[in-house]
Amino acid sequence: MKKVIIRKTEEIENWRRNINSEINFIPTMGNLHNGHIKLISTAKNDNSNVNLVSIFINPLQFDSKLDLENYPKTIYNDIKISFSNGADAIFIPNNEDIYPPNNKNIKFLKAPTELTSALCGLNRIGHFDGVCTVVYRLLNLIKPKNLYLGEKDWQQLLILKNLLRREKLNIAIKSVPTQRDFDGIPLSSRNLHLSKNQRKLIRFFSSELLEAKINFQQEKKINLNEIIKKLSAKKISIEYLEHLDPYTLQKTKPEDNISLLAGAIRCGKTRLIDHVFLMKRRPIIAIDGPAGSGKSTVTKLIAKKLKLLYLDTGAMYRALSWLLIKEKIDYKKEKKLQNIFKDISIVFKSNTNSHQDVFINNYCVTEEIRSQKISSIVSKISSIKEVRKFLVEEQRKIGESGGLVAEGRDIGTTVFPNAELKIFLTASIDERAKRRKSDKNSKDSLEIDLHKLKELIKKRDFEDSTREISPLIKANDAIEIITDGYSINEVVDQIINLYYDKIPKETEIK
Ligand code: PAF
Numbered sequence: 001m002k003k004v005i006i007r008k009t010e011e012i013e014n015w016r017r018n019i020n021s022e023i024n025f026i027p028t029m030g031n032l033h034n035g036h037i038k039l040i041s042t043a044k045n046d047n048s049n050v051n052l053v054s055i056f057i058n059p060l061q062f063d064s065k066l067d068l069e070n071y072p073k074t075i076y077n078d079i080k081i082s083f084s085n086g087a088d089a090i091f092i093p094n095n096e097d098i099y100p101p102n103n104k105n106i107k108f109l110k111a112p113t114e115l116t117s118a119l120c121g122l123n124r125i126g127h128f129d130g131v132c133t134v135v136y137r138l139l140n141l142i143k144p145k146n147l148y149l150g151e152k153d154w155q156q157l158l159i160l161k162n163l164l165r166r167e168k169l170n171i172a173i174k175s176v177p178t179q180r181d182f183d184g185i186p187l188s189s190r191n192l193h194l195s196k197n198q199r200k201l202i203r204f205f206s207s208e209l210l211e212a213k214i215n216f217q218q219e220k221k222i223n224l225n226e227i228i229k230k231l232s233a234k235k236i237s238i239e240y241l242e243h244l245d246p247y248t249l250q251k252t253k254p255e256d257n258i259s260l261l262a263g264a265i266r267c268g269k270t271r272l273i274d275h276v277f278l279m280k281r282r283p284i285i286a287i288d289g290p291a292g293s294g295k296s297t298v299t300k301l302i303a304k305k306l307k308l309l310y311l312d313t314g315a316m317y318r319a320l321s322w323l324l325i326k327e328k329i330d331y332k333k334e335k336k337l338q339n340i341f342k343d344i345s346i347v348f349k350s351n352t353n354s355h356q357d358v359f360i361n362n363y364c365v366t367e368e369i370r371s372q373k374i375s376s377i378v379s380k381i382s383s384i385k386e387v388r389k390f391l392v393e394e395q396r397k398i399g400e401s402g403g404l405v406a407e408g409r410d411i412g413t414t415v416f417p418n419a420e421l422k423i424f425l426t427a428s429i430d431e432r433a434k435r436r437k438s439d440k441n442s443k444d445s446l447e448i449d450l451h452k453l454k455e456l457i458k459k460r461d462f463e464d465s466t467r468e469i470s471p472l473i474k475a476n477d478a479i480e481i482i483t484d485g486y487s488i489n490e491v492v493d494q495i496i497n498l499y500y501d502k503i504p505k506e507t508e509i510k
Contacts, residue, residue: 001050003083006091009098012141015089022049025144027135030055031072031189032081035179039148042176044086049145053082054091054138056098060130066269072192091142098137109133111159112166118249119155119262120273123239128159135160139169147171151506152178152186154260154275155249161501172497177506178275184210190270198267201236202274205265209276212261216278222261231265239264239271246277246504255418257281257402258507276506281402283308283503284418285495286411289425290472291460292432294483294491298425299407300355301492306405306499309348310356311398313408313415316346316391317382318369319360324381325373337386346394372447379460383467392470409464412475421499422478425491429457431484 001019006012016023024043028036036053043051055078062068075092082090099106111128115121121128139147147164149157161173179187185202194202208227216222224243231238245252246260262275285302289295296312303310324331329340344361351357357366368374381387395406395415406415412422427435433453448456464472474480479498483491 001088003087004089005079006089007093007097009093009141012091016143019050019088022047022145023142024049024051024146024148025139025142026051026053026087026148027138028053028055028078029057029071029189030078031074031192032078033179033187033189033191035150035152035176035187037081037085038176038179039150040082040085040087042174043146043148046146046174050088051086052089052091052142052144053087054093054142055082056091056093056134056138058098058130058134059095060099060133061127062130063124063127070193070269072189091138098134107133107136109136109163112162115155115159115162115249118244119240119242120264121155123264128156131156132159132163136163136167139171144171147173149173149175150178151175151504152188153273154246154262154504158247158249173501175500175505177504177508180206186272186274188272190272193270194267198270201234201267202265202272204234205231205236205263205272206274209261209263209274213276213278216280220280222278237266239266243278247502257418257420258283258503277504279402279507281400282404283420283499283507284399284402284416285405285499286416286419286422286475286478287405287407287425287495288409288411288413288423288472288474288478289407290409290432290457290464292436292457293425293427294435294488295407295425297488298483298491298495299405301488302495302499303405305492305496309398309404311395311404311406312348312356312358313391313395313406313411314378315348315358315366315369316394317387318374318378319346319358319365320344320387320391321374321378321381322365322369323360325377331381331384331387334384334386337384337390341386341390344390346391375456379463379467383463383469385469388469409472410470412478413473414470417475421495421502422475423495423498424474424478424480425483426480427483429454429461432457 004015006015024046026039026043040051040053055075057071059068079090109129109132111132116128149160151157157175164171164173181187183203184206208230212222212227222243224241228238228241241263243252244250244260245256246258252259257280259278260275261278264271264273287295287299300310331337347359348356349359357364358369392415399416412419433450436453437450481491481494
């Protein structure tokens with residue numbers, strides 16, 4: 001494809017008509033560095049869409065005239081960098097193209113106050129309104145499928161996500177972690193203005209944030225005053241240092257797993273921001289839903305793609321059911337169960353086919369627990385109070401350090417009520433029966449006809465959703481996905497997008 005430079009808004013329309021492809025859009029203000037390169041190359045490697053980089057120094061987002069005048073301009077180099085890293089087109093409008101005088105159609109937007117009453121919003125009045133206005137204008141001209149933004153400007157990212165929701169724009173935001181220089185300071189066009197000594201101070205600031213992150217992993221708490229004291233001792237001028245909920249930018253709650261520690265400092269005339277995400281444990285995804293909704297297949301694929309542990313809680317109930325039957329234990333005598341459970345261990349191990357095997361007391365039961373005999377009894381056994389108590393405790397132990405995706409019927413409501421992402425996966429009974437029938441790994445496909453399968457699924461749904469203990473119900477904060485008519489990969493992609501909408505990519509960096 002011929003690489004093009006577009007300068008006029010009218011040309012955008014023509015170009016779009018000719019490309020015959022969806023667009024990945026990377027908005028910038030130029031002076032491109034490795035942070036921008038990462039955005040462009042991520043877009044290039046993500047899909048086969050056409051990649052468009054815009055370079056426009058937006059006067060509306062500068063709160064000081066001097067800052068605007070001093071903003072580094074390196075257009076020739078920017079063009080070279082964009083094209084050599086995967087841009088197919090570069091849009092370089094001038095001020096009149098973006099804000100034509102007398103054009104009544106330009107919408108001057110306001111960023112939401114709930115997201116601007118913290119961090120940079122308090123100190124850079126009007127800045128985020130300017131960002132919203134220019135990005136909205138660019139999106140309307142370019143009409144991309146995906147918008148690539150850096151997590152370095154986390155508040156900007158939240159505000160733009162909010163903008164897309166508010167304006168009902170069907171555009172996916174793809175974020176890229178903060179890119180850091182050799183000395184650990186975040187890459188920023190404004191770094192150009194720093195003296196050697198100022199750079200040293202920023203390095204100290206960034207390393208303090210990093211240290212707070214590491215300490216938090218162990219101690220689960222943070223002492224803001226202590227950090228402020230240390231920064232002040234170095235004569236670093238702090239504009240703000242705040243510990244907040246990373247999504248609402250309000251005060252963190254004790255039960256929150258992920259929080260944001262963000263600060264802005266001034267070095268001479270230059271103002272710099274940095275942040276880290278503090279985490280008590282790695283993220284957890286909870287996937288609940290009725291039998292046959294595709295949970296297992298989807299959960300396994302998500303675990304693989306996101307490199308998370310796959311916690312198959314259904315297999316744990318099946319394994320326990322298998323043992324109780326095998327050892328002819330009268331599970332109706334609940335009191336006795338507690339003693340028996342003391343000596344039971346259920347573990348998952350990856351096998352050579354990169355699948356997972358389930359072991360109960362060191363005996364592999366992966367195959368045997370899928371029989372119709374176990375299918376017909378597992379719901380009854382899993383409704384026994386002692387059984388649930390025991391297995392929920394086991395599951396929570398496995399989940400203490402997070403980094404897992406668990407599937408079941410009460411994961412989001414009982415086992416991991418603080419999971420970062422909760423999905424309720426479901427499908428119509430017809431669809432679920434059809435899937436079971438065509439599942440080559442399921443003994444059901446051979447043994448039972450479709451009509452009988454539907455009846456069994458209905459019965460199982462009823463038992464699961466009416467039982468007294470941990471019934472199958474959708475958690476209030478779960479997102480329901482009805483999978484009829486979607487391929488497995490489409491469902492997996494949808495959940496992965498929801499995950500990355502919630503979990504900053506940066507949290508994956510050690
Ligand atoms: O992050 C930036 O560089 C700018 O705020 C943006 C998104 C290009 C809008 O001018």
